[in-house]
Amino acid sequence: MVTTSTQDLGIHLQNFTDFQRRAAGRNVPWLRKLREDAFARFAEVGFPTTRDEDWRFTNITPIVRTQFRLPGTALVQLPPAELKSWNIEGSAARLVFVNGRYAPELSRIAALPKGMAVSSLREQIEGNSDQISKQLGHYADTQRDAFVALNTAFVEDGAYVHVKRGVVAEAPIHLLFVSSSDHTALLTHPRNLVVFEDQSQGTVVEEYVSLGGGMMFSNGVTELVAGDDAHVSHYMIEREHKEAFNVSTLRIQQGRTASVASHSFLLGGGLVRNNVHPVLAGEGGECLINGLFVGSGKQHLDNYMHVEHASPHCASRQFYNGILDDKAHGVFHGRIVVHKDAQKTDAKQTNRNLLLSDDAQIDTKPQLEIYADDVKCTHGATIGQIDENALFYLRSRGMSEAEARRLLLLAFASECVERMRPGAAQIYVEQLIQEHLLPFREHSRHAGVGTGERNVEEVG
Amino acid sequence: MSLLEIKNLHVNVDGHEILKGIDLTINPGEVHSIMGPNGSGKSTLAQVLARRDAYHVIKGSVSFNGKDLLEMKPEEAACEGVFLAFQYPVEIPGISNAYFLRSALNAQRKFRGEEEMDAMDFLPFFRDKLKLLEMDEKLMNRSLNEGFSGGEKKRNEVLQMSILQPRLAVLDETDSGLDIDALRIVANGVNALRSPERGFLVVTHYQRLLNYIKPDFVHVLVDGRIVRSGGPELALELEDKGYGWIEQEAAAV
Ligand SMILES: Nc1ncnc2c1ncn2[C@@H]1O[C@H](COP(=O)(O)OP(=O)(O)OP(=O)(O)O)[C@@H](O)[C@H]1O
Ligand SMILES: [Mg+2]
Numbered sequence: 001m002v003t004t005s006t007q008d009l010g011i012h013l014q015n016f017t018d019f020q021r022r023a024a025g026r027n028v029p030w031l032r033k034l035r036e037d038a039f040a041r042f043a044e045v046g047f048p049t050t051r052d053e054d055w056r057f058t059n060i061t062p063i064v065r066t067q068f069r070l071p072g073t074a075l076v077q078l079p080p081a082e083l084k085s086w087n088i089e090g091s092a093a094r095l096v097f098v099n100g101r102y103a104p105e106l107s108r109i110a111a112l113p114k115g116m117a118v119s120s121l122r123e124q125i126e127g128n129s130d131q132i133s134k135q136l137g138h139y140a141d142t143q144r145d146a147f148v149a150l151n152t153a154f155v156e157d158g159a160y161v162h163v164k165r166g167v168v169a170e171a172p173i174h175l176l177f178v179s180s181s182d183h184t185a186l187l188t189h190p191r192n193l194v195v196f197e198d199q200s201q202g203t204v205v206e207e208y209v210s211l212g213g214g215m216m217f218s219n220g221v222t223e224l225v226a227g228d229d230a231h232v233s234h235y236m237i238e239r240e241h242k243e244a245f246n247v248s249t250l251r252i253q254q255g256r257t258a259s260v261a262s263h264s265f266l267l268g269g270g271l272v273r274n275n276v277h278p279v280l281a282g283e284g285g286e287c288l289i290n291g292l293f294v295g296s297g298k299q300h301l302d303n304y305m306h307v308e309h310a311s312p313h314c315a316s317r318q319f320y321n322g323i324l325d326d327k328a329h330g331v332f333h334g335r336i337v338v339h340k341d342a343q344k345t346d347a348k349q350t351n352r353n354l355l356l357s358d359d360a361q362i363d364t365k366p367q368l369e370i371y372a373d374d375v376k377c378t379h380g381a382t383i384g385q386i387d388e389n390a391l392f393y394l395r396s397r398g399m400s401e402a403e404a405r406r407l408l409l410l411a412f413a414s415e416c417v418e419r420m421r422p423g424a425a426q427i428y429v430e431q432l433i434q435e436h437l438l439p440f441r442e443h444s445r446h447a448g449v450g451t452g453e454r455n456v457e458e459v460g
Numbered sequence: 461m462s463l464l465e466i467k468n469l470h471v472n473v474d475g476h477e478i479l480k481g482i483d484l485t486i487n488p489g490e491v492h493s494i495m496g497p498n499g500s501g502k503s504t505l506a507q508v509l510a511r512r513d514a515y516h517v518i519k520g521s522v523s524f525n526g527k528d529l530l531e532m533k534p535e536e537a538a539c540e541g542v543f544l545a546f547q548y549p550v551e552i553p554g555i556s557n558a559y560f561l562r563s564a565l566n567a568q569r570k571f572r573g574e575e576e577m578d579a580m581d582f583l584p585f586f587r588d589k590l591k592l593l594e595m596d597e598k599l600m601n602r603s604l605n606e607g608f609s610g611g612e613k614k615r616n617e618v619l620q621m622s623i624l625q626p627r628l629a630v631l632d633e634t635d636s637g638l639d640i641d642a643l644r645i646v647a648n649g650v651n652a653l654r655s656p657e658r659g660f661l662v663v664t665h666y667q668r669l670l671n672y673i674k675p676d677f678v679h680v681l682v683d684g685r686i687v688r689s690g691g692p693e694l695a696l697e698l699e700d701k702g703y704g705w706i707e708q709e710a711a712a713v
Pocket of ligand 1 (some may be wrong): 474476478496497498499500501502503504505547668
């Protein structure tokens, strides 16, 4: 990581000093050390720049330059109508976090299956910090990633989900992060710890929304531990307003024959970085890394996948689809690391993109690091436009151009929807996508363009 | 009033003149067949009628039901009652065949000011048509044409036609790639739609289709021009002698 002397970390140092004085668990020694070490690491490396290979396509200067403030303790009123619309029908619980802080009065925890516990991280820190000390901060890497370091320095609130061995929880747990900034540039560091013990099953939905405009930056980290033979689905839904900054890191730790699915839907946000980092640490594990990013205006949506095969006989599948209109810029960086012992690894990566305007841009980059000799790794990427033949075919049956476009975009997006397990979360996401794609149908490309499809398909 | 009236139609594709002055009139109830060598412009004519905008009309006029067809967008032509069964139907992954059919029908019903059909009403409506074309209902839940066999795609085109019930159906080599049984089934589908108000323009290379769908007129298209028109016997003559003699005659004029 490159440090630049021009970076002003002063505001973060000041925030950290304030935070240390009042943070929950400030007297818990291990937590204090975790925070201090993380901040020291952040101060040492600073924010990454585009000279850093991992950040080549994403310029975070706007984040670096902004004098962010941690949220105050003043209560923020949320309009009931909005709260109602941010609701997954049939969820087992909804934990609402307003400006990073758990809001019990807005949250609902219905009857959970026996053996499943859901609470705010702060409650754990204040009341039962021993329970989380063995996992919190053990997986997300503060050394590699300055944003993870910064988040860890400010770890205090977020969700704690714990599912005991063998417990099967069908209904999703909804973690809703609402940002609402008054006049200051708001910075939150949501931190989630999700632990599924051996043979347990369940779904967690992490969603970011905003109220009103204004400068805001959510820098979230989720550590998800899936024990042996656990089956876990995680959803990341980003739909903050189109100037918001969002950096999210999902670090997954998988045990033997565990099966984890990560589904990311980037619909909102101005400058978004979505890090997904599964480590297949037990033999026979499976990981599905599925995503859809839809950008318009000047949105910048960066997806950084880092799939680590650390054990033999594991399979990973990455599928990301991008739809980019106007001057939106998408990034898909698919890194696959196969450790020396991870023989019989089967890793696949596909990134498909639709560019709806001449100014839209996609950077797609596979990165394979293979240290074992008996592995199967494939990757492929396509960049294309809406198929004019398909458009004409639909119109020739009587559909308007806008309706035909909407159908084709929906069809493209539905590839990602179909990879989700049927259930409440899938229905919720499908609805969001349908609504989100509506304005995109109005975009009319000039006739004559629309055949240039670039295909990259390599087998390694 | 004639259903379709094409006058002196000249069409360019990518700067090349493909149609070089077509005149053709189809009256309600008539079936016209167009035959002609590969590359003579048959599909070009069909696509122009369906209003594909990559095909530039540089001269001439086309009126449909008294309206200027060339002023219409593809969806407008479709809603007015023009249907093209594609020579190469397009595969669209991610849109189910049933959803597509219902969306198309509803788009046209909306245009006509009729109420849209929901999935429940639609089901019995299209089941009859499926039966007529001896199509497996399973095809309805699959993505539009994706992975369909050549014959299944062609049947699917005729299914769409049966559901949309156009005034003018243009069939572009709907018989190509069909086995004997499928040919009969598809022809039945077409014949079931024949009526005194409807017109058909059937593009084919093979006389055998015309055994099933009896045309009133046969036209021969060579190098962008209709060089000969006649009754059904012309198709038999072509089957026998090929296009060579007509091309020579045309060149000699
Ligand atoms: N984009 C294009 N640029 C140049 N020529 C074109 C283009 N598209 C079509 N053509 C030409 O137009 C001519 C007519 O094509 P068309 O598809 O109408 O023929 P057809 O009579 O339907 O042939 P077939 O019997 O093989 O289906 C062909 O010579 C074809 O190569
Ligand atoms: Mg043709």
